[in-house]
Amino acid sequence: MIIGGGFTGLWTAYHLKRGHRDLGVVVLEQDICGGGPSGRNGGFASGWWDELDGLVELYGAEAAVTACREVARSIDAIGAFCTEHGVDAWFRKSGYVFAATGPRHEELCAAMAQAAAEAGVPEEMIQLTPEEVQSRCKSPAFRSGALMRDGASVQPAILARGLRRVVLGMGVTIHEGTRVQRLDPGPTAVTEHGVVRARHAVLAVNAWGIEWPAISRRVAAWSTYIVLTAPAPGKLAEIGWTGGELISDLRQSLRYFRTTRDGRIAFGGGGGRAAATIGRSFTHSLRAVEEAAGGFRRFFPSWSDVPIEDGWGGPVDVGPTHLPAFGTVEPGNVHYAVGYTGNGVAPSHLAGRVLADLIIGVDSDVVRLPVVNPKTGRFPPEPLRSLGAFAVRRAIIAFDNAEEAGRRPNLAASAVARLPRRLGYLLGP
Numbered sequence: 066m067i068i069g070g071g072f073t074g075l076w077t078a079y080h081l082k083r084g085h086r087d088l089g090v091v092v093l094e095q096d097i098c099g100g101g102p103s104g105r106n107g108g109f110a111s112g113w114w115d116e117l118d119g120l121v122e123l124y125g126a127e128a129a130v131t132a133c134r135e136v137a138r139s140i141d142a143i144g145a146f147c148t149e150h151g152v153d154a155w156f157r158k159s160g161y162v163f164a165a166t167g168p169r170h171e172e173l174c175a176a177m178a179q180a181a182a183e184a185g186v187p188e189e190m191i192q193l194t195p196e197e198v199q200s201r202c203k204s205p206a207f208r209s210g211a212l213m214r215d216g217a218s219v220q221p222a223i224l225a226r227g228l229r230r231v232v233l234g235m236g237v238t239i240h241e242g243t244r245v246q247r248l249d250p251g252p253t254a255v256t257e258h259g260v261v262r263a264r265h266a267v268l269a270v271n272a273w274g275i276e277w278p279a280i281s282r283r284v285a286a287w288s289t290y291i292v293l294t295a296p297a298p299g300k301l302a303e304i305g306w307t308g309g310e311l312i313s314d315l316r317q318s319l320r321y322f323r324t325t326r327d328g329r330i331a332f333g334g335g336g337g338r339a340a341a342t343i344g345r346s347f348t349h350s351l352r353a354v355e356e357a358a359g360g361f362r363r364f365f366p367s368w369s370d371v372p373i374e375d376g377w378g379g380p381v382d383v384g385p386t387h388l389p390a391f392g393t394v395e396p397g398n399v400h401y402a403v404g405y406t407g408n409g410v411a412p413s414h415l416a417g418r419v420l421a422d423l424i425i426g427v428d429s430d431v432v433r434l435p436v437v438n439p440k441t442g443r444f445p446p447e448p449l450r451s452l453g454a455f456a457v458r459r460a461i462i463a464f465d466n467a468e469e470a471g472r473r474p475n476l477a478a479s480a481v482a483r484l485p486r487r488l489g490y491l492l493g494p
């Protein structure tokens with residue numbers, strides 16, 4: 066049984082059924098499949114080469130490169146899935162541009178390119194001059210940058226609903242509107258409509274993981290918001306952004322933006338905050354929508370006459386290493402994938418491959434990846450975890466805003482924002 070019908074749950078169901086047609090697989094989803102972040106994200110199906118320094122620090126260069134290559138394989142596999150099953154999720158592989166907006170961010174771009182070169186894969190992260198960045202997308206905010214070729218855009222809701230259709234066709238049973246209240250030994254899932262008993266359970270609950278004792282120390286929850294402009298393909302042509310590249314800045318409170326097939330810009334990031342329970346602040350914060358809109362107006366002043374037509378948000382499952390962990394907890398029949406830290410579109414496909422192999426008991430290359438059953442850090446227990454997440458997230462946003470305005474971040478914000486790294490987490494500046 067799989068708890069959670071987002072990408073992680075659905076890809077796990079897909080890979081289980083693909084390998085073993087006769088296996089009974091049931092997905093329990095409190096909302097509709099894709100109703101959570103999987104159906105409402107920025108649609109960046111991006112690689113891990115920007116995470117290379119952290120991966121190398123944790124696991125060494127060879128294991129780090131192997132992990133990045135598996136995520137790359139998953140990006141291509143998502144495209145192949147769409148083709149094979151007639152899911153027109155706007156899959157377009159055009160690469161990912163990191164656009165520096167300040168001197169420290171330029172240094173980060175150089176460091177990412179250097180990390181790739183040192184790991185023997187210089188082609189995976191290439192430095193871009195300011196002119197090269199502007200030629201891909203003109204913005205007065207952008208300086209130099211870096212290009213990661215492992216990046217594809219998707220329309221996430223179409224992908225999630227298409228995946229649902231495909232797994233239903235493969236014989237997976239899906240119960241939407243079914244919240245799992247608890248998991249008893251067995252494992253037995255207790256819902257308000259009845260109980261489900263299975264040989265294995267998968268916790269594919271993303272940021273809701275903060276509510277599940279088995280994995281709660283691996284995750285903290287904060288939110289991110291997106292605004293969507295009206296279609297303006299002529300304006301995209303004016304700024305030269307017709308190549309479909311994914312783009313982000315290098316703030317810790319990342320701003321990420323992409324074009325859509327109908328000529329809009331979807332612009333994410335800004336002011337989402339952390340909280341101890343997943344409630345309305347994750348989806349209904351007008352302040353956070355306005356902050357995302359403010360970022361958009363700052364980066365694209367030439368779009369001042371193009372209206373913003375929509376805005377929305379959702380929770381992000383922040384992991385201590387900025388990377389997800391996949392694995393199995395005691396007594397050995399409960400599996401999980403959590404900690405994507407806002408980058409789960411492509412890695413959730415990899416999670417599905419890993420979790421299916423863990424359930425079947427296959428000793429494959431992917432179950433030997435270092436992110437499977439990692440020994441790496443955990444967050445402190447409650448209430449320290451959520452209080453810490455709240456304070457650190459606020460400090461990071463203050464730090465980023467000061468840097469962006471060309472001010473020195475104030476000492477207190479700077480100290481709190483840097484605290485996670487001092488404590489051994491790979492989070493924050």
Ligand SMILES: Cc1cc2nc3c(=O)[nH]c(=O)nc-3n(C[C@H](O)[C@H](O)[C@H](O)COP(=O)(O)OP(=O)(O)OC[C@H]3O[C@@H](n4cnc5c(N)ncnc54)[C@H](O)[C@@H]3O)c2cc1C
Pocket residue numbers: 068069070071072073074093094095096097098099100101102103104105106107108109110111243244245246269270271272273289290291321333377378379380381405406407408409410411413
């Ligand atoms: C606004 C936003 C933008 C983002 N942009 C990007 C991006 O551009 N690129 C990228 O890679 N990532 C992005 N992310 C992150 C990405 O969406 C996630 O990493 C990814 O969707 C994780 O998939 P998942 O299946 O693990 O989680 P989810 O899609 O959250 O699925 C988990 C599901 O579990 C269900 N659930 C929880 N508790 C229970 C329960 N007790 N019983 C039953 N069901 C339950 C939830 O309803 C949910 O549907 C973004 C996230 C947000 C919020």
